[in-house]
Amino acid sequence: MHGEGFFYQAFVYLLAAVVSVPIAKRLGLGSVLGYLLAGIAIGPWGLRLVGEEGADVLHFAEFGVVMMLFLIGLELQPSLLWRLRVPIVGLGGLQVGVTALTLTAVAVALGLPWNAGLAVGLILALSSTAIVLQTLEEKGLLKTDAGQSAFSVLLFQDIAVIPMLAVLPLLAVGETRATASGGTSWIDGLPPVAKTLVVLAAVVAIVVGGRYLTRPAFRFIARARLRELFTAAALLLVIAIALLMSRVGLSPALGTFLAGVVLANSEYRHELEGDIEPFKGLLLGLFFIAVGASVDFGLVASRPAVVAGLVAALLATKFGVLLVLGRAFGMGTDQNLLFSFALAQGGEFAFVLFSFASQHGVLPVSVTGPLVAVVALSMALTPLVMLVHERLVAPRIGRREGEAREPDAITGSSQVIIAGYGRVGSVIGRLLAANGISATVLDHDSDHVELLRRFGQRVFYGDASRHDLLEAAGAGSARVLVIAIDDPDKILQIVETAHRYYPHLQVLARAVSRTHAYELLDAGVELVYRENLDTSLQMGVDVMRAMGVRAYEAGRRSRLFRRHDELGLRELAAMREDRPAYIRRARQQLEELERILTADRLEADEQRDAAWDTRTLREEMAGGAER
Amino acid sequence: MRKVLIIFAHPALERSRVNRALIEAAAGVEGVRVHDLYQAYPDFDIDVPFEQRLLEAHGVVVLQHPFFWYSAPAILKQWQDLVLEHGWAYGHAGTALKGKWTLNAITAGGGEDSYRREGGNRFEIGELLAPFEATARLCGMIWLPPFVVHGTHRLGDAEIDAHAGDYRRLLIGLRDGAVDAAAARRWPRLNMDLAAVLGG
Numbered sequence: 001m002h003g004e005g006f007f008y009q010a011f012v013y014l015l016a017a018v019v020s021v022p023i024a025k026r027l028g029l030g031s032v033l034g035y036l037l038a039g040i041a042i043g044p045w046g047l048r049l050v051g052e053e054g055a056d057v058l059h060f061a062e063f064g065v066v067m068m069l070f071l072i073g074l075e076l077q078p079s080l081l082w083r084l085r086v087p088i089v090g091l092g093g094l095q096v097g098v099t100a101l102t103l104t105a106v107a108v109a110l111g112l113p114w115n116a117g118l119a120v121g122l123i124l125a126l127s128s129t130a131i132v133l134q135t136l137e138e139k140g141l142l143k144t145d146a147g148q149s150a151f152s153v154l155l156f157q158d159i160a161v162i163p164m165l166a167v168l169p170l171l172a173v174g175e176t177r178a179t180a181s182g183g184t185s186w187i188d189g190l191p192p193v194a195k196t197l198v199v200l201a202a203v204v205a206i207v208v209g210g211r212y213l214t215r216p217a218f219r220f221i222a223r224a225r226l227r228e229l230f231t232a233a234a235l236l237l238v239i240a241i242a243l244l245m246s247r248v249g250l251s252p253a254l255g256t257f258l259a260g261v262v263l264a265n266s267e268y269r270h271e272l273e274g275d276i277e278p279f280k281g282l283l284l285g286l287f288f289i290a291v292g293a294s295v296d297f298g299l300v301a302s303r304p305a306v307v308a309g310l311v312a313a314l315l316a317t318k319f320g321v322l323l324v325l326g327r328a329f330g331m332g333t334d335q336n337l338l339f340s341f342a343l344a345q346g347g348e349f350a351f352v353l354f355s356f357a358s359q360h361g362v363l364p365v366s367v368t369g370p371l372v373a374v375v376a377l378s379m380a381l382t383p384l385v386m387l388v389h390e391r392l393v394a395p396r397i398g399r400r401e402g403e404a405r406e407p408d409a410i411t412g413s414s415q416v417i418i419a420g421y422g423r424v425g426s427v428i429g430r431l432l433a434a435n436g437i438s439a440t441v442l443d444h445d446s447d448h449v450e451l452l453r454r455f456g457q458r459v460f461y462g463d464a465s466r467h468d469l470l471e472a473a474g475a476g477s478a479r480v481l482v483i484a485i486d487d488p489d490k491i492l493q494i495v496e497t498a499h500r501y502y503p504h505l506q507v508l509a510r511a512v513s514r515t516h517a518y519e520l521l522d523a524g525v526e527l528v529y530r531e532n533l534d535t536s537l538q539m540g541v542d543v544m545r546a547m548g549v550r551a552y553e554a555g556r557r558s559r560l561f562r563r564h565d566e567l568g569l570r571e572l573a574a575m576r577e578d579r580p581a582y583i584r585r586a587r588q589q590l591e592e593l594e595r596i597l598t599a600d601r602l603e604a605d606e607q608r609d610a611a612w613d614t615r616t617l618r619e620e621m622a623g624g625a626e627r
Numbered sequence: 628m629r630k631v632l633i634i635f636a637h638p639a640l641e642r643s644r645v646n647r648a649l650i651e652a653a654a655g656v657e658g659v660r661v662h663d664l665y666q667a668y669p670d671f672d673i674d675v676p677f678e679q680r681l682l683e684a685h686g687v688v689v690l691q692h693p694f695f696w697y698s699a700p701a702i703l704k705q706w707q708d709l710v711l712e713h714g715w716a717y718g719h720a721g722t723a724l725k726g727k728w729t730l731n732a733i734t735a736g737g738g739e740d741s742y743r744r745e746g747g748n749r750f751e752i753g754e755l756l757a758p759f760e761a762t763a764r765l766c767g768m769i770w771l772p773p774f775v776v777h778g779t780h781r782l783g784d785a786e787i788d789a790h791a792g793d794y795r796r797l798l799i800g801l802r803d804g805a806v807d808a809a810a811a812r813r814w815p816r817l818n819m820d821l822a823a824v825l826g827g
Contacts, residue, residue, distance in 0.1 A: 559672050611675070611712045620718055 012049045013057075016042045017285050032134050033383035035285050039292020040380075050293055058290035062348060064283025065130050066242050067276055069158070069253040072133070072151075073260020074269050081261060084152050091149060091329050092156020095343070099125040099321045106317060112367070115171040119362045120371065122164055123354060124314060126347035129154045129253070130284055131382050136342060139390070145331060146339035153343060161251050161349050168353065169360045195249075202248045206241060206255060210262030215450075218268045222446035222461060234275040267449045270442065270460040274468035291348070295376040299369060310374045311381070319344040334394060341389040345382045346375030414438045417478050419464035419494055420485030421452060424510055424531060428482055429457070439482075440473045465493040467501055475502045483509045488516045495523050514569070521573040528569075537562055629686035629728070631659040631802050636692040636703040638665050645734045645779045645787055646693060652791035653691075658802045660685070664702045671705050678710040683723055687801045688768070690759065691732040697748075697755045699731075707762065716766045725767035728801065728808065730817070731759055732774040732794065739777045753815055769808050775816040793818050800825040 016038035024034025042049040050057075104121030108114055132150055136142045142151065190198065214237070221233045238256055245255030263269060300307045319340050326336035354368040354375075416432060416439040418425045425441070432439050441459040443449050452459040462469045464485070475481065475498070483494050491509055498505050508527045511517035520528045537558045544554040633653055637646050640663075653659055662681060668674075682688060692699040714720050733752075741747040742755075752775055763770040774797055776782075776790045797817060800806050811817060811824045818824075 555670075556672060559670055611709045614713075617713045617718070620713070 009050065009057075012042055013286060013289055016049075016289060021285070029387065030135055030138055030383050031285070032131050032138075032288055033380075033387075035288030036292040036380045036383070039289035040295065041292075042289070043293030043295070045295070045297035057286065058294055058351065061283050061287035061290050062352075063242070063252075064280055064285075064287045065348065066252045066256050067238060067280035068130065068133065068284060070238050070241075070256035070260040071273060071276055071280055073257040073262075074264050074273055076261050077264050078261055084148065084155075087149050087152035087329070088156050091325060092153045092160075094325055095153050095322065096122075096125045096157060096160050098325065099318055102317055102321055103314075106313060116363050116367065119168055119171050119357050120367070122167070123350050123357065124346050124371070124375070125318075126157045126161070126349050126353075127154060127318070127343040128345055128347040128379050128382065129158065130287060130348055131345065131379055132342050134284060135383055135386055139386075141338065144335060144338070146335040146342065149326070149329070149331065149335075149339050150342050155257070157347065157349075158251055158254050158257070161353070162249070162254070164353060165249070165356065168357050168362055171357075172361045199248050199250060202244055202250065202255075203258065205244070206259050207262055210259050214263060214268070215266065218266075218461070219446045219450060222268075222444075227463070230271060231275040234272050235279065237272075238276065267453050267459055267461045270469055270472040271462040273472035274462065274466055277468055277472070287348070291376055291379055294351075294372075295380065296369070296373045299373050300377070303370070307370060307373060307377070310370065311377050314346060314374060314378055315344045315381070315385070337389065337393060341385055341393075342382075344385065345378040348379070350375045414440045414474065415477075415479045416440070416482065417442065417464075417470070417473050417475060417480070418482045418484060419443075420483065420510075421448065421457075421459055422484070422486060424486075425482065425484030426452075428484060440478070442469065442473055465490050465497060467497050470494075470497060470502070475505060478502075479504075479506060481505045481507050483507065485510070486512060488512045488519075491516070492519060492523060495520065495525055499524060517569060518573040521570060533562070533565075628658055629802055629804060630684065631656075631687040631689060631798055632681060632685035633659065633661045633689045633691050633732075633798075634664065634703070634706065635661055636664045636690075636700045636706075638700050638702070640665070643693065643734070645776055645782065645790065646691070648787045648791040649691065649732065649734075649776070649794050652795040653798055656795060656798055656802070659798050664706055665700075668702065671702060673702075673706055673709045675709050675712070678706065679712075679715060679723065682710070682727075685727070687728045687730075688724075689730055689732050689774075689798070689801075692734075694733045694735040694752075694755075697750075698758070711762065711766060722767065727768050728771060729759075729763045729768045730771035730773055731756055734776045734779050736780050737777065738781075739775075742777075751815065771806075771808060771811055772814055772816050774818050776818075790818070793821050796825065797821060 017035060020038035020041065021031050021034035024037060025031060040046050044050070100118070100121040102121070103124050104114070104117045107117035107120045112120065132154060133142070136147050136150060141147045218230075218233065221229055237259070241255045241259050242252035245252045263272065266272075322340035322343055323336060326339050331339060351372060354363065354372055357363040358365055358368045414437075416437060418429055418439045418441045421429060421441050421443040425443070429439055429441055438458070441452075441457065442462045442464045443452075443459055444461065444463045446461055449459050449461045460473065462473070464470060464473075464483070470481075481494075481498050481502070483491050485491060485494075488511075491512075495507060495509055498507050506527070507525055508529065509520050509525045511520050511528050511530045514530065517528050517530050540561075541554045541558045544557065545551055549557070633650075635646075635650060637643055640647060640650070650661060650663075654661055660681075664673075690699065690703065692703055698704075711717065711724075712721070715723050735742075735752070737746075737748055742750065742752050744750075752773060756773060760770050774794060782790075797806075805825050807826060810826075814820060814824060
């Protein structure tokens with residue numbers, strides 16, 4: 001029966017997502033708002049398809065945030081993180097500090113004691129990493145000035161959660177009921193110095209392990225050539241780090257983010273991205289649905305004016321502080337507005353911290369109850385606020401001049417993707433590199449990848465026929481895809497994937513045989529390269545030269561032959577379709593060969609350089625021409 | 628309307644500011660087709676039937692190229708050798724180009740003063756272009772003085788823009804029949820007094 005209950009829940013959540021998200025996207029509302037509306041619809045105040053367990057789902061789905069930070073870490077080279085240190089510490093630190101103090105003042109003015117007020121201020125200073133990053137990414141704004149600043153602030157907030165967890169119990173008034181909680185942690189009974197050492201050891205373990213242990217481990221797993229095994233390993237990595245982090249009292253999101261950064265230069269980066277991405281997407285969707293379902297509309301309905309007033313006050317205060325800080329950090333008006341609108345809501349950590357604070361007797365439930373609803377509402381309003389900004393505010397401010405700057409800052413992806421780096425792909429890659437054109441290379445032989453990386457090549461491990469891996473390699477923004485692997489079926493598979501998801505990509509495909517070339521032409525590839533054609537022609541040219549044909553003439557003959565052969569290939573590819581199916585394969589091959597040979601004889605008669613043949617001129621002169 | 632065909636030859640267009648500006652100025656003009664030989668035939672294997680059809684379809688043929696060694700880049704010579712066939716372009720039956728107009732549009736590093744008897748290059752541009760003029764004559768074409776951009780190494784962006792604008796005006800004038808060939812031959816180069824050439 002338990003299983004049935006699980007399937008029922010899964011059915012409800014998935015159905016809600018599948019129905020509401022496409023509608024929301026069609027209406028231009030974005031996926032986050034779609035998920036939130038789905039949550040409200042199935043929640044206790046909507047169709048009542050889910051009830052109390054919504055809170056459990058929320059806790060489970062928070063893991064989606066952890067995965068998201070892992071993926072963000074994967075895209076962040078350590079050097080870029082270092083470049084962002086000023087916005088992270090400066091802008092992020094000031095945002096948390098100033099917002100917390102301002103909100104504390106508001107809370108005290110509304111009648112809370114100072115310590116409860118400070119707790120509320122600190123908790124509400126945080127913004128929603130999940131909603132902000134998902135929304136910015138969907139709108140393609142993550143790489144703008146505002147996007148980078150918002151990301152920096154969110155990163156600082158994630159770090160700030162750790163000291164907050166330490167400080168909140170100190171704000172308790174009266175007796176504390178807290179000693180029983182947090183029993184899972186390893187470091188509870190330790191003296192402060194030992195605690196610090198354990199935490200440091202955990203961080204060092206992630207950095208060193210990520211750097212030196214994951215590669216051989218992944219290589220070992222990749223050799224098994226089972227795709228699901230690699231997915232399992234990727235999930236294991238993320239879950240293990242999350243567990244380790246919570247055991248030593250750090251934020252799991254922060255730990256996986258760190259692991260992501262450590263692995264950002266690894267050849268397994270794109271494969272990891274491809275594996276984790278769908279889980280992250282589903283869990284984040286689940287998380288947004290759970291947020292929608294957890295909004296206590298009963299409370300909202302009983303005191304609508306108070307709740308509305310608090311939501312407005314929260315959004316306005318945070319917006320105001322962000323606007324001032326953005327200006328102080330030199331952001332243009334349009335970028336500053338985007339930045340401020342994006343981060344004005346409360347965050348998912350508030351749910352955790354409010355329950356933590358009430359457990360420790362810092363805040364009474366009479367305060368946290370309405371505030372949880374306020375945070376959830378402010379989160380639910382964010383996509384709407386962003387929409388208002390996009391439609392009504394931004395068009396009046398003028399163009400976003402920051403958008404074009406540093407387009408590749410986060411991903412560092414290339415315009416060219418080369419799938420397969422063997423005999424064919426490596427020559428292409430070297431030619432391009434020698435001419436200053438960088439390419440993202442995918443190869444699914446882990447030993448090969450290891451070797452190439454030792455020689456400083458930018459090669460990533462992965463199977464290029466996977467849509468998610470192509471996506472991770474930057475197919476969305478690349479211009480050219482070179483398919484240079486040697487497996488004919490795989491090549492066709494990649495072509496199909498590329499045509500379906502990336503119609504803008506120019507595809508250059510390797511054909512391993514004449515039949516394969518026909519299949520590629522049928523599949524709609526225009527640029528088909530038979531792998532042995534050029535070598536054979538070059539050998540033919542050298543034979544002609546050995547037979548006494550002059551070099552230039554031999555070269556021209558071979559190029560003429562090649563052009564006609566390409567034309568013939570295309571004609572035969574089209575003809576092949578009409579042939580009755582009963583003709584046996586052997587006969588077919590024979591006929592094709594005959595056709596090829598006939599075509600060759602015809603083209604040999606053609607004179608493309610008649611002007612160098614003075615026969616007609618001599619005849620005219622002999623006929624008494626006046627010239 | 629006379630359709631204008633620009634036969635363009637520059638082996639390293641990416642390094643030529645002036646030719647790039649001229650080509651860009653010409654590219655958008657209605658009734659003007661730019662045919663880039665180095666782009667079409669990187670291996671010099673010129674498609675003769677295609678080139679002949681192209682010439683037949685146009686009334687004005689502009690040969691645009693840098694004035695490399697007092698002449699044109701190699702592919703333009705290959706083009707002449709192969710496309711201007713006996714029996715098609717010249718000879719008894721060769722009348723395909725008869726009556727069409729032709730001129731060179733060239734860019735030269737040397738200043739106008741250097742192309743004089745007493746100058747560094749000793750010959751005038753018109754004298755150095757004699758092989759092109761003779762070729763045009765043999766094919767029965769109407770020969771026009773060249774469009775010349777002198778001193779390309781010293782030109783600033785504004786001057787290049789001005790030349791590109793002149794080129795565009797000349798092409799439009801040729802297309803619309805605003806140029807009197809006999810009158811235009813009074814000038815050593817068409818852009819010496821473009822307004823006069825365009826019948827202004």
